[in-house]
Amino acid sequence: xxxxxxxxxxxxxxxxxxxxxxxxxxxxxxxxxxxxxxxxxxxxxxxxxxxxxxxxxxxxxxxxxxxxxxxxxxxxxxxxxxxxxxxxxxxxxxxxxxxxxxxxxxxxxxxxxxxxxxxxxxxxxxxxxxxxxxxxxxxxxxxxxxxx
Ligand SMILES: C[S@@+](CC[C@H](N)C(=O)[O-])C[C@H]1O[C@@H](n2cnc3c(N)ncnc32)[C@H](O)[C@@H]1O
Numbered sequence: 506x507x508x509x510x511x512x513x514x515x516x517x518x519x520x521x522x523x524x525x526x527x528x529x530x531x532x533x534x535x536x537x538x539x540x541x542x543x544x545x546x547x548x549x550x551x552x553x554x555x556x557x558x559x560x561x562x563x564x565x566x567x568x569x570x571x572x573x574x575x576x577x578x579x580x581x582x583x584x585x586x587x588x589x590x591x592x593x594x595x596x597x598x599x600x601x602x603x604x605x606x607x608x609x610x611x612x613x614x615x616x617x618x619x620x621x622x623x624x625x626x627x628x629x630x631x632x633x634x635x636x637x638x639x640x641x642x643x644x645x646x647x648x649x650x651x652x653x
Pocket of ligand 1: 567
């Protein structure tokens with residue numbers, strides 16, 4: 506296993522990026538074969554072209570400013586290997602407009618793909634009605650892209 510530094514996490518097999526809005530100090534811990542990083546995804550310094558798969562559930566839709574979304578897409582483009590797979594899920598067009606009291610942006614497959622641009626080939630998408638532990642139902646969109 507390669508060593509990890511708090512400023513530039515390296516990628517053993519997988520790096521769960523545990524997102525925590527309140528504490529963006531990069532925190533790195535290694536458990537088994539995975540490296541856990543807590544950081545602001547728009548700012549963290551990830552190892553370039555190190556990841557085969559990027560999987561985000563319910564983070565991207567919190568990025569309400571165009572500059573944050575641009576920074577996120579730059580992260581993905583830089584961190585994922587060429588021809589790597591990118592799975593992003595957000596609230597769908599009929600999903601909630603807020604989550605945890607915060608505004609979100611809702612997407613359909615086309616509008617989400619537009620955020621990522623032509624270097625991302627949209628391979629598949631689907632919508633899911635997600636039942637929360639509180640018994641409510643939220644529409645989610647899942648998109649699978651490949652970086653070209
Ligand atoms: C609804 S939770 C989803 C958590 C997990 N991905 C899941 O599916 O259970 C949304 C997460 O987005 C995180 N988040 C929001 N903005 C972020 C940012 N700029 N960088 C990293 N994480 C962020 C929040 O801290 C929160 O943990």
